[in-house]
Amino acid sequence: MFSAHAQTAGRDSVLRSNTLSLEEAISVARRNNYLYLEALSNRQRADASVRTAFGQLLPQADASVTALRQQGGRQIFNGGTFGATSDVNQSQYNIGIGYRINSATLLAPKVQRANREAVEADITASGENLRTTVVQQYLTVLQAQATAELQDTLVSAARSQVVLAQARALVGSGTALDISRAEVVLGQAQVQQLQARNSIEIEKLKLFQQMGIPKTGDVTLTTPFTISPVSLSLSELLSAARRENPVVLALRSRERVANLNVRREKGEYTPTLSLNTGLSGYTYAYTNSNFPVEQARAQTIAGKADCIRTEEVRAALGLTNRLAACNSITFSDDMAATLRKQNGSFPFDFTKSPKSISATLSIPLFDGFAREQRVQEAQITRSNLQNQVRATEIQLTSGITSAYLTLSTAQQTVALQEQNSAKARQELKLMQDRYRAGQATFVDLSESRAAYERAESERINAIYDYHKAFALLENAVGRPLR
Template identity: 45%
Template sequence: MRLPVRFHVLALAIGCSAGVMTPAVAHAQAPATAQGNVLTLADALTLARRSNPTLANSVNARRNAAANVRAANGAFLPSVNTSFGGGYREGRQTFFQGQGFGSTNDQLSTDASASANLNLSLGALNDRRAVKAEQEATESDIAAAEVAVRNNVINQYLTALQAQANAVLQDTLLVTTTAQLQLARARLQVGSGTQLDVQRAEVADGQQRVAQLRARNTAQVEVVRLFQQIGIDPVPGTTLDPNLPATPSLELPSVLDMAKRANPTLGALKMREESARRQLTSAKSGYYPSLGLQAGVSAFTNRFLNTNTLITTARNSAASQRAGCIRSEEVRARLQLANNLAACENIAFTPAQEQSIRDAQGQYPFDFTRNPYSVSASLSLPLFNGFRREQQIEQAQVQRRNAENNTRGQELRVTADVTAAYLQLNTAQQTVALQEQNVRTARTALSLAQERYRVGAINLVELVQARGDFERAETDRITAVYDVQRAFAALENAVGRPLR
């Protein structure tokens, strides 16, 4: 919708005094033509979607939701654990009831193990569905945050445009007061005016200059606030595009139906209601059995720090074995029994055995000896756990009822907000037509008052009053024009999606 605020007031100014008004009109239009950096409403909304910090925080929730879904899916995969450790043991025996145990050689050891566990239950299945519903609710929350940011940017954009329109109005009224001051001085020179009229005109002109200054400052401040809502630093020299899209014709039943289907806040509550229902089912699954599967394997290796001690022990062991063999065979020989005394002479600690011991110690720490692996399965059926299952079920039921009540409350809120915004939009559109009629009447009255003052039919007080009536009427018209856009933005915000 084109907002012709500037053209109404300029037409009045040109009708008053073309020679005096032209410089002021050019000055009022200078900001729009001196800078080529024009920020449209569509551009502002695009920048806000990329840069608004509040919206960025809402989007970050998507990562948490995705991580929760992955964790819920992981409940159907086995958990795998591995470990690797090392240790040192001093070469000293441990005594128990007077008996010595353990090696007297310092020892290094390493061990490794791997295990897998899988637990399956109906509760895990429902937990996964609940988390998926929460993820969809998070997406709806992000959409709701986008709608809120969009509504804030649109309202601030309209506020900035209205402030600029009011600034243009004050510029034009300053042209009018300047022309009235010149006319009062001219009448005083020809003897048809008074010094009091001149002074009143000077006061009116000074007050209008103050109003112009404040209006310009307000317009600049509102543009800065607009950049704050967008989420970026202000860009000097930026002008706003007053050409806003037209408001489409809408029917209340279709808008209400669209809101019930598309409102993101309502959608998020529906998803959380589904999540609460799944959590209740998960709590009830505590009465059903669960299946557990486990598997594991481990291995170890060790090394004695003093290899010579091992060799000496092995050599002594071989010598002791040889001596024992000889004694046994000699006894058999004396008893004239069959014996193998010659074989005892072959028992000896060989260099090859010594090298084997040294090689075995050199393979530490990765030459593992595997322990037997294990696989097990278990079926667990809880019978009684101190009423904790019943407590969890009751809590889940309360959460489900609360979620249902929240959804119902939001449905009523959406219906009320959409209906109120729709009625407000119709009222604002009718108000614009009435205010435009008021402006035309006030402009005609001001033009007539200027002509009557020019010929001396009225005094300056009546002319100032007519100018004030026009200023109020034009200000109200500007407000009504932007109220239409605000009402439409409020309707879009209530629906939860753009309507054009």
């Protein structure tokens, strides 16, 4: 019953076949109905929340790189002079690793997984609601078609009555009034036929609206429906609904989420362990590469002069001295080259900083009763959900029982209406035969025809009311029953 023409990946722009089964209509609606697609998008959000909750159990890391250029000059601080006469380039990198854990962090994955289960149940419920809506509208189209077919039959019968009235008038057994009445009946039947055909197109447009695609061309509905009683008893249906109804399952999942949220909020009273470590390095370089060389040369010359003065005093006093060593102090070109090389570390020749690691255990003491407020709010939410679950279960029992009784009544109504229609059909045939034989008037024939039309219309309505009641029972249970 599935048409392969409509099986496309992703969303459908139009229906690619001129036939439409019920299964295909439901499948197309699941791919295109915006309300159902909106419910499906919640699954991605729930999956992301679960992933984030598990991610909080892992260490967090960040990295940064900093570059700085400082203008040369001298600054005076507390009477001292600091600074340099050359601009300075600096760079620094830092890789930080931190880990933070408490009882709330440990409970977060359970909370989000329970929330994801609730979202899945919501999606199932949305799918069942969509299925029920499509089935109901599909049945409405079939009902409109059956009504139109009845009107076609009545138009044909009305034409035959016009011909018969004309024939009776020719032989003298009828009157011109009978012909006029027959023509009026034919005109009324044609009006009802036109309205019935228009109703089919309107109901098809509504069906395609539920499917989420535009209607293009004429489409034939191909799925037949038969009257078949429910194979399960009322107690079995109630038991199945308590286990499988997606609305109840979603509320129960949210009740579990609320229980876990209470535990998580109470976990804010427990200590939090934080661990931090990382790697870092830096560079420091003068823009004028000769500046550190000249600075070192000046320091060497000043140190040599101080050394000579000190040793000359020792020599004058007749003490041992290192005057020869002081005279040999020089600032070589190799030393200058080494300083220039060291000054070229900017920007990426980093000098590593000493490693460190820290551990902190923090215990919450008082936060202005905000923590207590969150616990109370979580407990209230849990209590509300518990009450909502109980109310929904009671409503579920009432709804299924009502739908089951309605379906049983509809099934009996179909049987009675079929009997009424059969009797009305026999009466109409008998009256037509009597009218041909001149034993009945046109008024008698019109009354029999109206009675048959009412009985047949009520039979059609009873049949499709039964199928719609069956669909409502399936929706109340939360799954298909046939």
